[in-house]
Amino acid sequence: MKRNKFKLLAALAACLSFQTFAQEVGQVERLISPEITQSNDVIFRLKAPAASSVKLSGNWMTMVPNPNGQGASRQLVELVKDASGVWSTKIPAMAPELYGYSFIVDGVTTLDPSNLKVARDGTFRTESLLYVAGPASDLYWAKTGPKGSMQQVWYDSKTLNLTRRMQVYTPPGYEDSKASYPVLYLLHGGGGDEEAWPTLGVAANILDNLINAGKAKPMIVVMTNGNPNQVAANVISPNIPVANLPVGGMGSMLFEKSLVGDVIPFIENHYRVKKNKESRALTGLSMGGLQTINTSFEHPNLFNYIGVMSMGFADLSRFGVKVDASQRDQQIEGLKKANPALYWIACGKEDFLIESVVTMRKKLDEHAFRYVYRESEGGHTWTNWRVYLSEFAKMIF
Amino acid sequence: MKRNKFKLLAALAACLSFQTFAQEVGQVERLISPEITQSNDVIFRLKAPAASSVKLSGNWMTMVPNPNGQGASRQLVELVKDASGVWSTKIPAMAPELYGYSFIVDGVTTLDPSNLKVARDGTFRTESLLYVAGPASDLYWAKTGPKGSMQQVWYDSKTLNLTRRMQVYTPPGYEDSKASYPVLYLLHGGGGDEEAWPTLGVAANILDNLINAGKAKPMIVVMTNGNPNQVAANVISPNIPVANLPVGGMGSMLFEKSLVGDVIPFIENHYRVKKNKESRALTGLSMGGLQTINTSFEHPNLFNYIGVMSMGFADLSRFGVKVDASQRDQQIEGLKKANPALYWIACGKEDFLIESVVTMRKKLDEHAFRYVYRESEGGHTWTNWRVYLSEFAKMIF
Numbered sequence: 001m002k003r004n005k006f007k008l009l010a011a012l013a014a015c016l017s018f019q020t021f022a023q024e025v026g027q028v029e030r031l032i033s034p035e036i037t038q039s040n041d042v043i044f045r046l047k048a049p050a051a052s053s054v055k056l057s058g059n060w061m062t063m064v065p066n067p068n069g070q071g072a073s074r075q076l077v078e079l080v081k082d083a084s085g086v087w088s089t090k091i092p093a094m095a096p097e098l099y100g101y102s103f104i105v106d107g108v109t110t111l112d113p114s115n116l117k118v119a120r121d122g123t124f125r126t127e128s129l130l131y132v133a134g135p136a137s138d139l140y141w142a143k144t145g146p147k148g149s150m151q152q153v154w155y156d157s158k159t160l161n162l163t164r165r166m167q168v169y170t171p172p173g174y175e176d177s178k179a180s181y182p183v184l185y186l187l188h189g190g191g192g193d194e195e196a197w198p199t200l201g202v203a204a205n206i207l208d209n210l211i212n213a214g215k216a217k218p219m220i221v222v223m224t225n226g227n228p229n230q231v232a233a234n235v236i237s238p239n240i241p242v243a244n245l246p247v248g249g250m251g252s253m254l255f256e257k258s259l260v261g262d263v264i265p266f267i268e269n270h271y272r273v274k275k276n277k278e279s280r281a282l283t284g285l286s287m288g289g290l291q292t293i294n295t296s297f298e299h300p301n302l303f304n305y306i307g308v309m310s311m312g313f314a315d316l317s318r319f320g321v322k323v324d325a326s327q328r329d330q331q332i333e334g335l336k337k338a339n340p341a342l343y344w345i346a347c348g349k350e351d352f353l354i355e356s357v358v359t360m361r362k363k364l365d366e367h368a369f370r371y372v373y374r375e376s377e378g379g380h381t382w383t384n385w386r387v388y389l390s391e392f393a394k395m396i397f
Numbered sequence: 398m399k400r401n402k403f404k405l406l407a408a409l410a411a412c413l414s415f416q417t418f419a420q421e422v423g424q425v426e427r428l429i430s431p432e433i434t435q436s437n438d439v440i441f442r443l444k445a446p447a448a449s450s451v452k453l454s455g456n457w458m459t460m461v462p463n464p465n466g467q468g469a470s471r472q473l474v475e476l477v478k479d480a481s482g483v484w485s486t487k488i489p490a491m492a493p494e495l496y497g498y499s500f501i502v503d504g505v506t507t508l509d510p511s512n513l514k515v516a517r518d519g520t521f522r523t524e525s526l527l528y529v530a531g532p533a534s535d536l537y538w539a540k541t542g543p544k545g546s547m548q549q550v551w552y553d554s555k556t557l558n559l560t561r562r563m564q565v566y567t568p569p570g571y572e573d574s575k576a577s578y579p580v581l582y583l584l585h586g587g588g589g590d591e592e593a594w595p596t597l598g599v600a601a602n603i604l605d606n607l608i609n610a611g612k613a614k615p616m617i618v619v620m621t622n623g624n625p626n627q628v629a630a631n632v633i634s635p636n637i638p639v640a641n642l643p644v645g646g647m648g649s650m651l652f653e654k655s656l657v658g659d660v661i662p663f664i665e666n667h668y669r670v671k672k673n674k675e676s677r678a679l680t681g682l683s684m685g686g687l688q689t690i691n692t693s694f695e696h697p698n699l700f701n702y703i704g705v706m707s708m709g710f711a712d713l714s715r716f717g718v719k720v721d722a723s724q725r726d727q728q729i730e731g732l733k734k735a736n737p738a739l740y741w742i743a744c745g746k747e748d749f750l751i752e753s754v755v756t757m758r759k760k761l762d763e764h765a766f767r768y769v770y771r772e773s774e775g776g777h778t779w780t781n782w783r784v785y786l787s788e789f790a791k792m793i794f
Contacts, residue, residue: 050504053447098633107447108500110507111523117631118515118523126508126515126523133635141633144560147551153572154544163541175550175667202633234514236495236538236599238530270572 031086033114034101034130042091042130044101045114049085051105053078056089058101058130059381076104096134097383098202100127119199120234122192139209139390140202146172147208150198154232155266159258164225165232166263167198168271171211171218180272182397183220185259185303186389187284187291189310190250193233194225197389200382206390217397219281222267226288228254250287251321256295260302281396283307283344285385286353290314290323293360297331300338305396307344309388310380312356313363332367342395343371346388350379428483430511431527439488439527441498442511446482448502450475453486455498455527456778473501493531494780495599497524516596517631519589536606536787537599543569543609547601551629552663556655561622562629563660564595565668568608568615577669579794580617582656582700583786584681584688586707587647590630591622594786597779603787614794616678619664623685625651647684648718653692657699678793680704680741682782683750687711687720690757694728697735702793704741706785707777709753710760729764739792740768743785747776 033045044056061074079087100121102109111118112128120126131141148171157164171181186203188196197203203221210216225232228249249255268275282303284292289311296306316323335343347357364371374391378384430442441453458471476484497518499506508515509525517523528538545568554561568578583600585593594600600618607613622629625646646652665672679700681689686708693703713720732740744754761768771788775781 046505048503048505050450052449052503103505105505105507106445106449106503108443108445108502108507109510110502110505113506113522116517116520116523117633118517120513120515123513125510126513129633131633131635141635142629147560149548149550151546151548153546163544165544205633232539236514236526236528236602238528238538 031114033112036094036130036132039092040094040096040132040134042094042132043088044079044091044103044112045086045088046079046103046105046112047084047086048081048105051081051087053104053106054081054087055079055104056091056101057104057109058091058099059127059383060094060097060099079103094130094132096132096137098137098140098200098386099130099132100200100382101130102127120195121200122188122196122233124191139206140386142205143209143212145208145212148172148174148204148211150204153270155262157258157262159261160228160254162229162231164230164262165194165235166225167194167223168267169198169204169207169221169223170271171220172208173218174220174272178272179218180274181218181220182274182279182281183222183267183271184281184283184305184393184396185222185224185263187224187226187282187288189284189286189288192287193227193230194223195233197223201386201389203389206386207393210390210393216393219393219397220267220271220273222263224255224259224263226255226284226291228252228258250290250316250319251323253294253298253324256291256298259291259295260299264302277301278304278341279397281305281307281392283309283389283392284311285309285388286311286380290316296335296340296343297327300331300335300340304340305342305344305392306340307342307346307388307392308360309346309385310348310351311353312345312347312358312360314353314356314359328363329367332364332369336367336369343369344374344392344395345371346374346376346384346391348376348378348380348384350377351384352380428511430509433491433527433529436489437491437493437529437531439491439529440485441476441488441500441509442483442485443476443500443502443509444481444483445478445502448478448484450501450503451478451484452476452501453488453498454501454506455488455496456524456780457491457494457496476500491527491529493529493534495534495537495597495783496527496529497597497779498527499524517592518597519585519593519630521588536603537783539602540606540609542605544605545569545571545601545608547595550667552659554655554659556658557625557651559626559628561627562591562632563622564591564620565664566595566601566604566618566620567668568617569605570615571617571669575669576615577671578615578617579671579676579678580619580664580668581678581680581702581790581793582619582621582660584621584623584679584685586681586683586685589684590624590627591620592630594618594620598783598786600786603783604790607787607790613790616790616794617664617668617670619660621652621656621660623652623681623688625649625655647687647713648720650691650695650721653688653695656688656692657696661699674698674701675738676701676794678702678704678789680706680786680789681708682706682785683708683777687713693737693740694724694732697728697732697737701737702739702741702789703737704739704743704785704789705757706743706782707745707748708750709742709744709755709757711750711753711756725760726764729761729766733764733766740766741771741789741792742768743771743773743781743788745773745775745777745781747774748781749777
């Protein structure tokens, strides 16, 4: 059983917050978890002497159909307890990737308390993160070199009658330059918020690494909150327990209106931005993919680069979402006439929305509408969305 | 048992990430936890049918000495299980405050999965947050009105040979103004990092609310990472498990050198800043208090407003930290000659470092050094540090 080498410093840290953390004093040893070996075996550990069962749930795990026939679940891994009450398991040769995982202790999902690296996945959960380095994940980490900034900025939305927050990435060199930059508007999915792309999407690291390698143009990236009745993610406010904030508003077209009416004008008035179609790109995943479809149809001359990730012409009525598809033919013709430089559609073979992409492509083909289709392995996952952003960012501007 | 009213939307959100979250489909009902009643009773709930024991650990709880005589622990509250496997407890009439809490399930500390509001407390843990509104916590929430921005910005530290990240708050109106602003440098404690003041310290909300009420001058607030061997908090990087990053470097004077040699020049070159002593303030808590003491002694003419929170002339050798106090007399005389407009010392009556503050005040008194002493109730807690920031910000510039 490996333990942290920094007992002394951990003790210091604990002591310096004695009042709050006194229960840790005298027992501040920390397990090492996750431990990554030379061959990318990963060992997970949890001290839980009183638990009857500890399982590992990771987003790399195979999905298996539920016994009741409804949906599917991860094939969880059971940990084994040693004499000191430490549970562990080793996952062999993990592929390079940024993973999310949790322990399940007697049925309750928990973080890995030894791992300080966490991310909140929208309204779903907060997970521990595991980064396995390698070629496939090389764009995701914060390398030495010039870096852009990420700004949490508030803006007035007249459309929604709210003061709302978004995250704005400015590229390396922005602060010391007088240049104007093109802008990518980057939208999250249902259940997410404006912190999704900056955390799980590692958008800043991907952009820094691509720009520093000369593989993407320096650009500003705007990450909005796509839930039209939410002022911001994770914001401190009385009366409204955050868990109860409804998400989505899909099909209402409210976010789409606000993006065009509030967000773009704010960005173009507050940042050094090239204010023309050639310098605007729009992409989003899932719900954000629908918002991308809708916005580019409603405003065919606004964006020169359009990317639809993990979404197509979907019938979402079983989720209570009504998508107005009555104008599709005219919309496609309108966008065809506007002739954007790139209309990109990306979806995983196992995505539960892949059929909606088939439907969309068929419809676009009927109109001889020019688009690029990128089909990947896998499904409706951040693994894919990070790859899609990495690819889309190289093709624009 | 109360359940979330937004089943449909939760179902939608879950379905839209089907591949990753399919196990939630069909069972997406969420408990309401915490539930705050009209009289500020707070009900905590956790579904854990298989657990043998669920306890609540909150930072409002009384500390009681450990049975073994070493340190003290929170007086935890046991939850009670109902027939459906939901554990709950009610804490009556909670005082207005921003609290952190966790559940302890069969001995393992977990987040409240029903509560999306979380904050990471440095190298200690990630906790669920509970905001109880009222006069004492009124500065802490994101009210409607003009808002400043929070920027994560990277800078080169020649002193530390690292590219490092800090968080910079710019006040409401900064973006649309040509004015120059004074700057407060705001330092965290041992075990913390540059995300401490923006999250647990709710620095942006406190500053927005004070500035909008005309109670504090519009100012820029710079929140650094005070651990000199850390590039940034929670950053994705291979090879170095984040939990193993040593913290502190207290006593080395490395952070202090970098603050003066790297941080201040970067801020004064990249933001619209008034570059004079009258427009610089420095404050910090605990380790950051020591860094404040050290920096103002080394550079007596740099800051006109100096605030030391929860730290004094402490002997930290029992933590392995060597503080060089050999020049104290000359340093005090030097700072006395520089005559800063405010030297403010704040500490809680129950702070485990209160004796070091007594020592410090005695020494300062021997030199007839002018300072303001603020003694509060309570101890070494974020409750106090938020209050101290709220008070200090009103007295500067």
